[in-house]
Amino acid sequence: MGDVINFRQARKAVQRRHKETDAAANRVRHGRTKAQVAAERLEAERLARLIDGAKVED
Numbered sequence: 329m330g331d332v333i334n335f336r337q338a339r340k341a342v343q344r345r346h347k348e349t350d351a352a353a354n355r356v357r358h359g360r361t362k363a364q365v366a367a368e369r370l371e372a373e374r375l376a377r378l379i380d381g382a383k384v385e386d
Contacts, residue, residue, distance in 0.1 A: 360368075
């Protein structure tokens with residue numbers, strides 16, 4: 329015969345797995361610190377200035 333399982337525990341285990349995968353996705357999407365965001369913004373501004381400075385006026 330098969331093993332006896334508790335449906336309540338199995339359901340909660342499935343819910344926990346779903347929450348863990350959602351949390352991992354959110355960490356990837358929103359997991360940047362303020363310092364990282366500021367550094368990326370400063371780098372983008374620096375690159376924009378570099379490109380604007382290299383343009384040749386007609």
